[in-house]
Amino acid sequence: MQFNLNQEQLAFQKAARDFSAGELAPHAQEWDEKKLFPVKTIASAGALGFCSMYCDEKVGGLGLSRLDTVIILEELAAGCTSTAAFISIHNMASWMITQWGSDAIVKHWATALMSGEKLASYCLTEADSGSDAGNLRTSARADGEYYILNGAKAFISGAGATDVLVVMARTGSADDGPKGISAFVVPADAAGISYGKNEIKMGWNSQPTKTISFEDVRISAECLLGREGEGFKIAMQGLDGGRINIASCSIGAAQATLNHAKQYMQERRQFGQSIADFQALQFKLADMVTELVAARQMVRLAAFKLDNDDADKTTYCAMAKRFATDIGFRVCDEALQLHGGYGYLREYPIERFFRDARVHQILEGTNEIMRVITARRLLAEGGTEAIR
Ligand SMILES: Cc1cc2nc3c(=O)[nH]c(=O)nc-3n(C[C@H](O)[C@H](O)[C@H](O)COP(=O)(O)OP(=O)(O)OC[C@H]3O[C@@H](n4cnc5c(N)ncnc54)[C@H](O)[C@@H]3O)c2cc1C
Structure with a gap:
């Protein structure tokens, strides 16, 4: 068993850390306040391969493992959690397109998505x-060489500013449940698509979130990912990776706030001494760093399971997502408390990390649903051996 990062991983980590410190952190506050979606900066991340991290090299991706990917995302999130989280969603959707797309679809979209x-x-x-x-x-609805889409999606990250949509839609009947769902690659500007207003959110302000309506949207049959009826399975496979990516974004946010808190405690004086000298606060820091290390290792374990196509990879990804996003948020909260009133001010970055990390407990499957997945596996036959 090897817990150290290898030379290559250390190099990726450094490249991501440098990019994050140079291109994300200095602008994160402005993007948050002005609700700016930094598409140019995301393209610069793409130039380093960060928009195609685990896509196959055959389609122009970086071809990294999931373990490499979570190391990079953690660093990006320490600069701007919201932008890193969007990059993680883009990676997930791009991976789905290149993994299950027809040759024509991959040829059409891959190069521009990877970059x-x-x-x-x-x-x-x-x-x-x-x-x-x-x-x-x-x-x-199938119509000769086409499908016709009708309906509406809610809470879509990047909507209105992205170029392509991976849409899960029903090709079977309502009685077919998940088995009646198929996945499609839909050009974001196809006739019949309209976007709602940009949702006003607590965090994740550097990326838009909108509803999307589909009214008789006609797309070529080539836009189907995989086969009819496989859409839900494809969506869930995308989310296995998506969940550990979001979990890494929580780890990155938490590490950033922990670093800020440590520095602040060493500088701030009350009662004639540094607040870092109060043992009650030292214990708080000790708990924060301990739990953060545990959460990081949990995410890396889940990434390892995914890389090795482990039979219980989905459960490990769910456990890691639940644990790391809960711990990540708690560390951000504690770091805010350690800053006293200043932690509550926009002048300091802590409250932004706190707001950005909160939603990770809700999306890509809520943490209650992560518990449903975990408990279901534990209680099934062989569960005790499968999860230990
Ligand atoms: C900022 C933001 C961005 C998002 N981006 C995207 C995106 O890009 N694409 C996308 O498809 N979606 C996106 N989502 C949607 C997100 O995935 C959903 O909000 C989430 O899955 C929860 O669904 P819901 O909001 O309808 O809550 P509900 O499902 O209505 O849940 C309400 C509450 O009930 C709990 N609950 C529900 N069922 C159970 C159960 N069986 N057992 C125990 N508790 C349960 C939930 O955990 C939650 O606490 C985004 C959401 C947000 C806030």
């Missing part, structure tokens, strides 16, 4: 089906 010149959104959630995604109602 970050074009961006992708993942469209699963609907107003009435969030956690219960298998009950989604957006429909795709």
Whole structure:
């Protein structure tokens, strides 16, 4: 068993850390305040391969492992959590397109998606089906060489600013449940698509979130990912990786706030001494760093399971997502507390990390759903041996 990063991973980590410190961190506050989606910066990340991290080299991707990917995303998130999180969604959607897309689709989209010149959104959630995604109602009706899409998606990250949508839609009947769902690659400007207003959010302000409506949107049959009826499975396979990516974004945010808190405690004086000298606060720091290290290792373990196509990879990804996003948020919260009133001010970056990390407990499957996945496997036959 080897816990150290290898030379290559250390090099990726450094490249991501440098990019994050130079290109993300200095602008994160402005992007948050002005709600700017930094597409040019995302393309610069793409130039370093960060928009195609685990896409196959055959399609122009970087061909990294999931373990390499979480190391990079953690660093990006320490600069701007919201932008790193969008990059993670783009990577997930691009991977789905290149993994299951027809030759024509891959040829059409891959190069621009890998470079970050074009961006992708993942469209699963609907107003009435969030956690219960298998009950989604957006429909795709076959019509000769085409499919016709009708329905609406909610909460779509990047919507209105991305170029291509991975849309999960029903090709079967409502009674077919998840088995009646197929996945499609849809040009974001196809006739019949309209976008709602940019949602006003607590965090994740450097990326838009909108509803998307589909009214008789005609797309070529070549836009189908995999086969009819495989869409839900494809969506969930995308999310295995998506969940550990989002978990890494929480780790990155938490590490950044921990670093800020440590420095602040050493500088801030009260009662004639540095607040870092109060043992109660030292214990807090000790707990924060301990839990953060545990969460990071949990994410890396899940990434390892995914890389090795372990039979229980989905459960490990769910456990890691639940644990790391809960711990990540708690560390951000504690770091804010350690800053006293200053932690609450926009002048300091802590409250932004806190706001950005909060949503990670909700999206890509809520942490309650992560517990559903974990408990279901544990209680099934062989569960005790599978998860230990
Ligand atoms: C900023 C933001 C960006 C997003 N981006 C995207 C995106 O790009 N693409 C996309 O498809 N979606 C996206 N989402 C949607 C997100 O994935 C959903 O919000 C999430 O899956 C929860 O669905 P819901 O909001 O409908 O909550 P609900 O499913 O209505 O859940 C409400 C509450 O009930 C709990 N609950 C539900 N079912 C159970 C159960 N069986 N057992 C225990 N508790 C349960 C939930 O955990 C939650 O606490 C985004 C959401 C946000 C906020």
